[in-house]
Amino acid sequence: MKKGDKIVAIIVVCVLILSSAGVYTYMKLIKSNHHIAQIKQDGKIIKTIDLDTVTQNQELKIPYGNDDYNTITIEPGRIKITDADCPDKLCVKTGWISQSGQTIVCLPHKLIIAIQGGSKTVDENVY
């Protein structure tokens, strides 16, 4: 181990700890009981779904360009991409997401589904 190696090791460990702490804090901060799925493509929000009010299973087909698509399945409380014609199908392999902060990303189709936290857009409970 040369001298520079130790410095590199320390820097790398610090960066790792910082980023892990950052992500952990973020997930804790936006944790909420309201699960609103936001579907964003090409930088534009194309659909917002309140997962808590979903009563039946739904399927949505989101086209990309002329021939490409992602098929999304929505069930009460959770959402996932069931099919896509992108080359790697990582979005399909991600599976179900249901907690605030979780995301499914399909990079070739510039698509991201994220479950938001906070309840700023939802009517409050009536007692």
Added chain:
Amino acid sequence: MNKTKKMVVLSLLVSIALIIYVIEGQIPVLFPGIKLGLANLISLTALIIFGWKEALLIMFLRTLLGSMFGGSMSAFMFSIAGGLLSNIIMILLYKYFKNSISIWSISILGAIFHNIGQLLVASFVIQDLRIYIYLPVLLISAVVTGYFIGICTNFLIKHLNKIPVLNSVKK
């Protein structure tokens, strides 16, 4: 004669990198964008044996051909961004610090910046910062693969130095 030899050797290296790239594509991946980056082994070796121009050339060719073979043009964007950033960092580190840093440290930092480059482009493409949630996981995989590649590079260079053909091709 020398120029042709050099071209052939570089082409061989590019094809080896391509094969590594295709094979590693078969390994299941946990999150979007974890390219294990095993093919960087070849870039790093080229950097040490030949120089920075050859390393960049190999990286560029491998990324271009690799995306034509197995990915889309958008995969090309991610690979190029990561590859470029990673190579530049490794070139600078090697040039200025090669006596105080081991190869595997350079390789680890190269792998880390490769993933950072990919994340940068990804966040730009989907216009969303939330993809950075994957940063810690990518960092860990970068450290592990970087170390592994560094060790492989050491082995490779030790044995390549024994091949006389390469000595006549060095600058």
